[in-house]
Amino acid sequence: MTIKDASTQELMEELLSRCNPAIFIGTKNEGGDDGGRNTFWHSQGHPAVCYGLCHEMAFMILTDQAKKL
Numbered sequence: 524m525t526i527k528d529a530s531t532q533e534l535m536e537e538l539l540s541r542c543n544p545a546i547f548i549g550t551k552n553e554g555g556d557d558g559g560r561n562t563f564w565h566s567q568g569h570p571a572v573c574y575g576l577c578h579e580m581a582f583m584i585l586t587d588q589a590k591k592l
Contacts (some may be wrong), residue, residue: 531549531551531563535565539567542567543566543567543568544566544568544572545565545567545568545574546564546565546566546567546571546576546577546580547563547564547565547566548562548563548564549562549563549564550562550563551563
């Protein structure tokens with residue numbers, strides 16, 4: 524099996540077995556049409572640490588965007 528053959532759920536389960544705490548957020552178009560969008564998220568670990576990870580990611584994205592201006 525390659526990574527392309529694994530389902531999203533299988534990939535998340537594998538990553539969660541390697542990381543703690545962890546947060547996964549994504550969206551995918553299951554149906555291939557405009558109405559088929561599916562947003563998912565999963566977190567594992569202490570809620571305060573996961574919340575901090577979200578803020579750290581937001582800061583990293585904003586910093587990266589500011590560098591591109």
